Amino acid sequence: MPTRRLSEFVQALRGAGLRISPDEASQAMDAAALVGYAQRQRFHDALALTLVKQQQDKSAFEETFARFFEAEDSRSDSPQDSGSPMPEPAADPSSAQTPEQQQAETLLASTPDQLQQRMAEAAAEMDFTQMEVITQQGIYTRRLLMNMGMGAVDDRVLQLDQGGPRQQARAEQLRQWRARVREQAAGQVRRQFLLHGVGKGRVLREQTLRAVPFRDLREFRDVQALVRRMARRLASLHQRRTKNSRRGMLDARRTMVASIRHDGVPAKLFWRRRPPRKTRVMVICDVSSSVSDAARFLLQFLYAMNDVLPRVRSFAFASRFDEITEDFARYSPEVAVGKVLDRLSGSGTDYAEMFRAFQARCERELDAHTTVIILGDARNNYLQDGAETLQAIRRRVKQVWWLNPESRSRWNSGDAVMDRYLPHCRLARQCATLNDLERVVDSLLGSLD
Amino acid sequence: MKTRIDSVEEITRSFAGQGYICSEQIALAIYLAAQLHKPVLVEGPPGVGKTELAKAAAAFLEAPLIRLQCYEGLDESRALYEWKYGKQLLYTQLLRDKLGGMLADTDSLEASMERLGDLGEAFYSDTFLEPRPLLHALRSDEPAVLLIDEIDKADQEFEAFLLELLSDFQISIPELGTVKAKHQPLVLLTSNDQRELSDALKRRCLHLYIPYPAAELEAQIVAARVPDLDARLREQLVAFIQHLREQDMKKLPAISETLDWARALVLLHADSLEHAQVADTLNLVLKTEQDVTLARELLPAWLRKLGKR
Numbered sequence: 115m116p117t118r119r120l121s122e123f124v125q126a127l128r129g130a131g132l133r134i135s136p137d138e139a140s141q142a143m144d145a146a147a148l149v150g151y152a153q154r155q156r157f158h159d160a161l162a163l164t165l166v167k168q169q170q171d172k173s174a175f176e177e178t179f180a181r182f183f184e185a186e187d188s189r190s191d192s193p194q195d196s197g198s199p200m201p202e203p204a205a206d207p208s209s210a211q212t213p214e215q216q217q218a219e220t221l222l223a224s225t226p227d228q229l230q231q232r233m234a235e236a237a238a239e240m241d242f243t244q245m246e247v248i249t250q251q252g253i254y255t256r257r258l259l260m261n262m263g264m265g266a267v268d269d270r271v272l273q274l275d276q277g278g279p280r281q282q283a284r285a286e287q288l289r290q291w292r293a294r295v296r297e298q299a300a301g302q303v304r305r306q307f308l309l310h311g312v313g314k315g316r317v318l319r320e321q322t323l324r325a326v327p328f329r330d331l332r333e334f335r336d337v338q339a340l341v342r343r344m345a346r347r348l349a350s351l352h353q354r355r356t357k358n359s360r361r362g363m364l365d366a367r368r369t370m371v372a373s374i375r376h377d378g379v380p381a382k383l384f385w386r387r388r389p390p391r392k393t394r395v396m397v398i399c400d401v402s403s404s405v406s407d408a409a410r411f412l413l414q415f416l417y418a419m420n421d422v423l424p425r426v427r428s429f430a431f432a433s434r435f436d437e438i439t440e441d442f443a444r445y446s447p448e449v450a451v452g453k454v455l456d457r458l459s460g461s462g463t464d465y466a467e468m469f470r471a472f473q474a475r476c477e478r479e480l481d482a483h484t485t486v487i488i489l490g491d492a493r494n495n496y497l498q499d500g501a502e503t504l505q506a507i508r509r510r511v512k513q514v515w516w517l518n519p520e521s522r523s524r525w526n527s528g529d530a531v532m533d534r535y536l537p538h539c540r541l542a543r544q545c546a547t548l549n550d551l552e553r554v555v556d557s558l559l560g561s562l563d
Numbered sequence: 564m565k566t567r568i569d570s571v572e573e574i575t576r577s578f579a580g581q582g583y584i585c586s587e588q589i590a591l592a593i594y595l596a597a598q599l600h601k602p603v604l605v606e607g608p609p610g611v612g613k614t615e616l617a618k619a620a621a622a623f624l625e626a627p628l629i630r631l632q633c634y635e636g637l638d639e640s641r642a643l644y645e646w647k648y649g650k651q652l653l654y655t656q657l658l659r660d661k662l663g664g665m666l667a668d669t670d671s672l673e674a675s676m677e678r679l680g681d682l683g684e685a686f687y688s689d690t691f692l693e694p695r696p697l698l699h700a701l702r703s704d705e706p707a708v709l710l711i712d713e714i715d716k717a718d719q720e721f722e723a724f725l726l727e728l729l730s731d732f733q734i735s736i737p738e739l740g741t742v743k744a745k746h747q748p749l750v751l752l753t754s755n756d757q758r759e760l761s762d763a764l765k766r767r768c769l770h771l772y773i774p775y776p777a778a779e780l781e782a783q784i785v786a787a788r789v790p791d792l793d794a795r796l797r798e799q800l801v802a803f804i805q806h807l808r809e810q811d812m813k814k815l816p817a818i819s820e821t822l823d824w825a826r827a828l829v830l831l832h833a834d835s836l837e838h839a840q841v842a843d844t845l846n847l848v849l850k851t852e853q854d855v856t857l858a859r860e861l862l863p864a865w866l867r868k869l870g871k872r
Contacts, residue, residue, distance in 0.1 A: 135766050145595050149571075156571070159588045163595060167765035169606065169756075169772055346759060377656070381648035444811070 117143055123182050126308040127165060130174045131316055134165055170342070182308060218266035222288070229295070233302060236261035242306040246315050254303045259296060267292055324548045328407040328519065331548070338448060341411060344552050345418035352422050352559040392483040393562045394425045398472060400490035402432040402463045406455055408519040408545060412489050413438075413454075414447040415551055422559060427476075433460035435471040463493065465535075466500025473503055480510040485562065489517045489545070492525065492532045501534040508538045513561070517545035517554060565624045568597055574623060583612070583619040584784045592771040593620050593749075602729045602750035604714075604765060607773035610817020613753040616773075617710040620749065627703065629748070630710045631696040633717035639724060643734060645693040651686055687738045697728060698742065706746035714764075715754040722764050729767045776818060778805050784818060789825040799836045799869070800825060804848070806865055807858060816848045824848045837866060 124139045142164040149160045158179060166175045224232065236258055245254060259265075267288065274285035323331065323340055331337050368384035397416060399409035409430065416426050427439045436458055441450040480486075486507060508514045516539040518525060518532065525532035536542055543554055568574065574590040593616075596603045605613045621628035631642055655662075669675045694702065700709040714722065728734050732744040752768065754760060776784065782801045785792060792800075804821050824847045831840050842859055849855045 133762065138766060141599065141601065141769075144599050148595065148598055149591070156587070156591060159591050160595060163588075163592050163769045163771060167604075167762075167768075167770045172772075350759065350761075376648060376652050379648075379652060381652065444813075 120146060122305075123161075123178075124165070126178050126182050126305075127175065129308060129316070130178045132165065132171050132174060138165060138167075170339070178308065182305065215266065215270065217263045218270045221263055221267060222291075232262050233258070233299060237302055237306070242303075245307050246318060248307065248315070251300070251303050251307055254306070255296065255300045258299045258303060262295075262299075264292065264295065324552075326548075327546050328411055328548075331407070331411070338414070341414050341548065342418050344548065345415050345555075348552065348556055348559065349419045349422045351556075392425075393423075394427070394479070394481075394484045395423055395487065395558075395562075396476065396484060397426060397428045397487045397489065398468065399428065399430045400432065400463055400488075401430045401455055401459050403459065404493070405489065405491050405519055406459060408517070409489055410451045410455075411548065411551060412487075412517065412545070413442065413451055415555055417442050417447045417450075419555070419559075429472060430454050430458050431463065431468045431471075432458050433462050434458055435468050437475070462495060463490070464497050465490070465492065465494050466498045466503065469500045469503035469507065473507055477510070480507065482512050484511040485513050485515065485558070486511050487515045487517065487558070488535075488539075489519070491518055491520050491530060492516075492535060493528065493530045496529050499531050499534045501538065504535055504538045513540040514538055515540060515554075515558070516542040518542065519546050520544070521546070565626075568594060570594075577623040578619050579787070581619050581622055582787045583615055584780065584787050585612075585616070585619075586776070586780060589616065589771065589773065592769055593623075596751075596769055597624070597749055599769075600732075600747050602752060602768045603771055604752045604754065604760070604768035605771045605773060606754045606756055608775065608815065608817060609755055610819040611773045611775060612818055613773060614710065614712060617708060617712075617751045617753075620751065621708040624706075624708060624749065626705065626749070627707045628710060629696050629700045629703070629707050630712060632712045633714050633721070635716060635718060637717045637721055639721075641695060642721070642724075643695050643697045644736060645695065646687070647691045647693050651691050654686070692739075697734065700748045700750075701728075701732070701734060701742050701744045703748070704745065707748045709748040709750045711750065711752045713755060714752045715757040715760060719761065722761055726763055726767065729764070775808055775815070778802060781805070781818065781821065785821060785825050788822050789829060791829045792825050793834055796828065796833065796835055797825070800828070802869070803836060803862070803865060806861070807848070810857065810861065812849070812854045812857070813851045814849070814854065820848045820850075836862070 120143055121139060124134055124142065128134055142161055145160040145164045146157060149156050151157050161179070162172075162175060166172055221229075221232070239261055240254070240258060242254065245251075271285050271288050271292070274281045274288065277285075319336075320340060323337055363386045365384040365386040369380050369382070372382050372384065373380040395416070397412065399405075399413060401409050413428060416423060416428070426442075427437065428442060430436060430438045438450070438454045438458075441453050444450070445453065504514070516532075516535060520530070521544055524530065532542070541557075543550065545551055545554055571587065571590050571594045574593050575585065575587065578585055578590065592603050592605075595601070605616060607613055617630075618628060666675045666678060669678055696709070700707050711725070714725075729750060732747045733741050735741045752764075775781075778801055781804070782797055785797050785801060786794075789797075800821070804816055804824075808815050824844060827844045827847050828841070831844070833841060842862060845855050845858050845862075849858055
């Protein structure tokens with residue numbers, strides 16, 4: 115296998131979302147050269163060892179590997195079965211040959227290798243870099259076939275269909291041949307799509323996903339991966355900051371004690387480390403039907419950032435109020451969210467009751483390091499709002515944030531009473547898309563430092 | 564150190580000879596690392612034999628194993644080198660008279676300084692250098708296997724500090740200049756995935772993920788490590804452990820725990836998992852009360868199902 119195929123494979127992997135540096139690509143080539151291509155599994159393992167650096171990229175790698183080298187295999191096998199030259203019955207001497215007919219004849223008479231060649235030439239004339247979505251593959255296949263001059267063959271089939279039984283049989287033969295060539299062309303286009311289209315499509319898709327309201331997001335398959343990726347990026351951004359802010363003052367006592375060994379010379383200095391952050395985040399999520407989608411993503415996001423936010427306690431309420439930290443400790447966020455929704459979801463939110471229950475349960479733990487985040491639409495079913503309890507909570511904690519999945523204009527419409535809660539919140543934001551969510555969490559981490 | 568490795572199979576065979584039974588992928592990683600001179604980052608759940616792999620590799624390559632255990636707050640002075648302050652001070656004390664005599668005939672401060680300068684870097688020379696694992700590995704007279712264990716426990720700064728070592732096998736020490744490896748060591752890093760490692764580090768390494776072993780492989784491992792265990796019991800035990808790993812456990816049992824359990828069963832002369840004492844030894848495999856309770860409930864049902872088959 116030439117290096118070109120391998121670098122195309124690397125390109126395809128990049129398209130599938132893996133980050134591969136040129137250095138890693140060259141390592142992969144060295145490794146492949148070392149183990150050879152004969153043993154498929156070993157070749158695969160060698161590439162995996164050099165190119166996949168994150169366990170979560172593993173499935174993308176497997177998929178791309180299978181699709182890419184499957185196309186490779188079918189290509190190398192194809193000359194034997196698909197392109198078998200057609201024994202053209204002696205051309206009817208009476209019919210004058212038009213240029214189109216001649217073209218069809220040459221195509222039909224070509225050997226598999228010549229056909230391959232022709233297809234490669236036709237493909238080279240085309241610009242595949244514009245391919246963005248998977249549905250475009252059909253159009254591109256069609257265009258490739260036309261470029262090869264298969265149009266002439268189509269005409270010939272139509273023409274033969276008009277004729278007698280012998281000619282119709284011939285037309286059938288041609289149709290089958292044409293189908294096989296089309297398959298080959300589709301394979302060629304699929305590989306081109308893997309090389310160019312997937313990456314672009316992904317960027318496009320990610321942009322869309324980030325801006326779509328939460329309630330429509332659930333239907334997308336890869337949104338979990340996106341949430342994780344966004345959370346990881348934010349986490350690594352803020353991790354740096356926490357580490358840097360850890361420099362402290364000179365620890366005079368320890369330095370002096372240590373200097374006794376060296377006759378009073380302070381040979382080794384000790385530094386007082388700033389104690390680790392005691393930040394505690396408490397999240398209260400409304401999981402009634404109207405808000406549960408937003409809650410799902412907020413919780414997923416927060417728990418995906420375990421590195422920088424180790425002390426998150428979460429609570430959920432709809433008709434009932436309960437702590438859900440344990441669910442997230444035990445299960446992956448995706449599963450935990452489902453369990454919580456099963457247990458607590460319902461309608462008839464009563465915010466005043468929720469504040470009281472929260473206060474009763476957590477009052478002793480609320481302190482100046484605590485941030486309370488409330489996610490809800492403040493739709494209180496015309497019950498008491500309980501703003502005074504929220505005020506009491508706010509007095510004990512560092513800050514209260516309110517995230518509302520509805521747009522600002524609707525914060526006080528109908529039974530919504532955001533105005534009653536706003537004075538007690540340090541920050542209130544609309545939180546309806548992943549973009550909003552990312553911004554909120556970013557400023558949350560910023561405010562904790 | 565062994566310089567020629569003929570094939571991946573040679574590694575697998577040698578490892579098996581040492582009682583380290585591994586999948587082909589693991590052997591391939593060591594093969595590529597040795598041939599391409601690249602460090603390997605080994606990740607996987609605790610107890611799947613990441614550290615053992617380094618020991619086996621060292622034995623296979625007939626090279627000394629130098630180990631650096633990482634922890635939070637680990638810094639250069641613990642990992643790379645340190646000046647022996649105590650010794651330096653002692654020497655200055657002892658040499659005080661000599662220094663005094665040497666400087667006696669100088670008449671100005673500048674002259675004394677100049678004379679001191681002539682002493683050169685005597686006090687920052689090899690005599691006073693305390694090499695730590697990394698420097699040991701670089702200056703070792705024969706190529707070594709360097710194990711940097713649990714890199715995820717060290718701080719990010721340390722990770723960044725390692726980059727130079729991992730890509731160029733050299734390290735810069737301000738007082739001594741750049742120390743290049745006499746022989747390139749085979750570097751293995753292990754991580755339990757406590758935190759995400761930086762891309763820069765991952766880019767420089769081959770990445771090997773060791774998962775929990777499949778039933779067949781695990782049975783081979785138990786057979787190699789606890790040969791006294793009855794074959795039928797071994798099958799049962801491995802199948803049960805595999806079954807446990809599918810359960811919703813707080814901490815999944817690792818290979819090391821399977822082996823502990825197997826050894827305990829040998830001591831108890833158990834011949835099958837129905838043995839009365841087996842349930843009491845579950846705490847060798849599972850480390851939290853909740854898990855043990857769950858496993859106790861599972862065991863009879865599982866045995867019944869096995870009996871039916």
